[in-house]
Amino acid sequence: MKKIQISPSILSADFSQLGNEIKRLEDAGADMIHVDVMDGHFVPNLTIGPPVIKALRKYTNLIFDVHLMISPVHKYIEDFANAGSDIITIHPEATDNLSDSIKHIKSFKKKVGVSLNPNTEISIIETELKNIDLILVMSVYPGFGGQKFIPEVIEKIKSLKKIKEEKSYQYDIEVDGGINFTNSKDVINAGANILVSGTTIFKENNGNIKKNIETLKEV
Ligand code: DX5
Ligand code: ZN
16 A cells, blocks of 8 residues: 555645745645645635745745646646646646646646546546546535535545556545545545545644644554
């Protein structure tokens, strides 16, 4: 089994202190930083864009795992690459040509993630699976932190793991939304190797983020 990594979502951080919050996550043992970018159109909420990512870049060398919930996404990829993203994850529904957008992300030497909403089938990205570094399995409908985990996605994680092994694909399997100390074990056992978490990391155990990161890694 691959080493389990935790990618805390700064959506639940104190937005007036984002630089310090990222340092705090690094000190607490975060493996990467999950940045949720929302446009009020692809999802019904608005967050941050490239200038904020650029400003945060100097606070850490941790991987910036940037989740773009914006449409149309293609024309903004360059800005997010230049702002200092390391992994750029897009939703297939947010681009006219997924293959072109994947190539575009790669042209900036960035890792490519593709995200599947709870109701998006694996089959719609099947031809691209060999070109993808990471699949972000949404376990809530994107837009807000603090939602309830949708258990049906466990089967999707298992299928992705099975396809990966059968075809010797290289993608990481990351899960995002409603992760807590119970379902974390279920998604790890199903085949996920990266867990995103906002609410659990920042709010459980009176905000002891070190303890929360460690607990999420336990199987
Ligand atoms: C949802 C975002 C997630 C989410 C994670 O649209 O992509 O990253 O905020 O937060 P929790 O762990 O609170 O569900
Ligand atoms: Zn996310």
